Amino acid sequence: MTESLILHEDPRSGNCYKIRLTAALLGLPLETLQYDIMKGETRTPEFLANINRNGRIPVLQIGEGPNARFLPESNAACWYLASGSALIPEDRFAQADMLRWMFFEQYNHEPNVATLRFWLHFVGEANLSIQQSGQIMAKRVAGCEALRLMDEHLSRGDWMAGNSVTLADIALFAYTHVAEEGGFGLDDYPSLCRWLERVQALPGFVPMD
Amino acid sequence: MTESLILHEDPRSGNCYKIRLTAALLGLPLETLQYDIMKGETRTPEFLANINRNGRIPVLQIGEGPNARFLPESNAACWYLASGSALIPEDRFAQADMLRWMFFEQYNHEPNVATLRFWLHFVGEANLSIQQSGQIMAKRVAGCEALRLMDEHLSRGDWMAGNSVTLADIALFAYTHVAEEGGFGLDDYPSLCRWLERVQALPGFVPMD
Structure with a gap:
């Protein structure tokens, strides 16, 4: 580059x-x-x-x-x-499956897990609009469902797509590892917790802060 | 295949x-x-x-x-x-830019333009929950903003990414061309309307129904 x-x-x-x-x-x-x-x-x-x-x-x-x-x-x-690195699988299905989890992240995970973190940790519950407050419970349920789906998937393999770390892991790690700041407990998701540790152990890993 | x-x-x-x-x-x-x-x-x-x-x-x-x-x-x-077809540009930036619009579609467009179509055209406004009804206005504003952004982008080029039709056009066409079923008027977006016609004129095009 x-x-x-x-x-x-x-x-x-x-x-x-x-x-x-x-x-x-x-x-x-x-x-x-x-x-x-x-x-x-x-x-x-x-x-x-x-x-x-x-x-x-x-x-x-x-x-x-x-x-x-x-x-x-x-x-x-x-x-x-x-592009062109090992973080994107070459295999046609594995590549599409990686994108599948990245689209899942933006559609099912981020609007719930990340938005509740933003609202509760940065904006503050007292400062939310009535409309926002009214959505907390639905986002809580949908966020838990996204985490449950990841946990279930990770109970059958070490990484989200293919056989090694890919962009799908990076995309989903970002807001999952700080989900507790949005009020999500991670103790119910043991496979997900082990995966968080796998990502954190990658050579070259840098923390968020 | x-x-x-x-x-x-x-x-x-x-x-x-x-x-x-x-x-x-x-x-x-x-x-x-x-x-x-x-x-x-x-x-x-x-x-x-x-x-x-x-x-x-x-x-x-x-x-x-x-x-x-x-x-x-x-x-x-x-x-x-x-994969491997002309619907995905080979150029590194154009390929990422195509994915940019596909993620935009799932994050900024679909949850507003498609969800209002589903609620108003299929579920029916009288059958919505209070929570759903309370989100209509916010989704209307966000959906119009997504359409405006597309229109502005399409005023500077024929296609969403690169110089020819790509998956970004297909992804965004799907719910845009039926946006009126969700109560979105398209008359304010002339470049977008011309792009809808370009997609419909593609060889091999099939309509939704």
Whole structure:
């Protein structure tokens, strides 16, 4: 990779951490530029015009100056970094199965496990809107169901897809390992807990903070 | 592709349609097995044990008998079918950018545009729970924002990623072209409307119904 890699991030975000962890496991140098999402720093006119019209981080910037390219969506940025590496299986089914768990992460896991962490740990329950408070129970149930499904899957193999660590593990590790900050107890998911330790033992692993 | 391909689907689901459209554009034979999600047919013990523990369709089944493999998540199934075809760009950035829009589809578009269609067109507003009714306005705003972002992006190019049709177009077409069933007007999005016509004009295109 000859072009510079810059991650536009908020370090408290698990979605940003996925990209840092992918780069670390691959030994890729990655600069970071930090924004405070609580202060709306990703919704400024400059950010919307130059970095991401969707007003969200993470964004992976590839190259600098007029030829810089910008890649939003955490799992797409991980894919870019890991392209051609062992973190993406070559086998056709295993590759699609890895993506299956990455889409599961964004659809079934993140909107529940990560959102409750954001609401309860960073925003604070007292500051939630009535609409948000009304969704806590549904998100709790759906988040537990996502964790249960992962635990059941991990009772039959060491990794989420294929026979070794892939981007599916990185994507799901990010918010699972801090799920307790969203009020999710992990004691009921023993296979999942052993998998968390497997990820943390990977050569090159970096913690979230 | 020598193994048989069987799609477990509900034909009213845009997520299922994505897979049928991908197969049609590629000229791949695809059998279908139909379930009625309104009757809970994807939550039976048999379905959970044999097809998808997550209790959802679509599921792409590859092969039959004891060696059959099952792939949930619509966008992952499309990836499997299109692997090695022109529907997935080879260029590293374009490929990641395609996945970027597919993750956007599952995170920003589907939970708003598709969910309102399901609630208002199939379940019926009078049958929604108080929790669901309370989310309509937020989903309306977020769905319009997703459509606006697509329209703005399509004002600068014919396709969502790269220079030709890719899986990103198929994934986003599925629920966008029936967004009016969820109460979304498309007249405000002229570039998006022209793109809908471009997709419908593709050789091999099949309609949803």
